[in-house]
Amino acid sequence: MWSYRRIMETSTALNQTLKSLADVLDGASDTPLDAPTPCSEFDFQTLRAHVVGWLTAFTDGFTSDDHLCSDPGAVSVAGTGGDQVRELAERLDVVLPEAAAEPLRIGESAMPGDMALSMMLWEYQVHGWDLARAAGRPWAPADSALEASLEFAPGMLTPDFQGEGKAFAASVPVPETAPPLDRLVGLSGRDPHWTA
Template identity: 60%
Template sequence: METHEELDAVLADLGDLLAAAAHTPAGAVTPCTDFDFATLRQHVVGWMSAFTEGFSADDHQCGDAEAVVVVGDGSDQVCDLRARLAQVLPAAAEHPVRIGDAEMPGGMSLSMILWEYQVHGWDLARAAGMDWRPAESGVNESLRFAPTMLTPDYQGEGKTFAPAVDVANDAPAIDRLVAMSGRDPKWSA
């Protein structure tokens, strides 16, 4: 599958996850140490909305992720945004998106979003005591992409991403991806 198809599948799973996790307390701790459950859900829905605007707008400018208000459990918003994205994702790699004053190539932004929603889906699922197993083909794509973003400038103590966690080379792909992204695959609420 192409990156936009992998992303569509992850977003479908994310909508289902948010609906199933509707009763998770807002303040539940997540493996993403900067965010509790409600804050991480807002981050995910907010940035999904922002990127949907960027991929859809003529000027390719992303919206304000922080201004997005999550309605209920957010699952309906994710489903609506996924439907909007389905119309523009096939061509999204062809043009850059603008985040503030910065530009990111469309293909790179698709890969980054795929990786982000796989990992944040895992964060939300773990906080809710649920399992998260996105398609291995998409996770393998993110295992190839993530090292391009996980540079010493961004990963380490006190940085955006915690240091990588050691896991076995034959661990499941999602475990290797979250470990590479600074999470312990054995984390539980």
């Protein structure tokens, strides 16, 4: 059930996450483009393009009349990508949380807008960590926002999507007493102790 209060909280957390991501990208200007990342299939340049491209697609979906996402592959990263992320965060801030009341269309598929918003928060918390860790930059989303993603993510990480050769690597065991960021990246198939 769509809850204005919950979606407002998710929208606020996403906005904060995206602003932190923009700062990471700006601060990583000297990171080699072929530097490895915890997202093992992507080097730094490829992951940055993935992040900026999909954020553009999702933002175009939430801000368009038909709620149809654009093509993430058609997006080029300008400079560090930081300014693009900030501009997209501002566009989302204008229409959320109300835009999340409508389904978001991705190609021929659609998902409830509130689910898409929670998915974005989770994705950019984890990919922000990927990029920050690759660049040696700090990354510290609010614990409350991380706990929300820890509640949401298991519903997306089904056997169809997680495991060898799938969209997400198998979960990495992390103690239940670990900080929420470590638990979230472990759940998402990353080793919280990964270093470049």
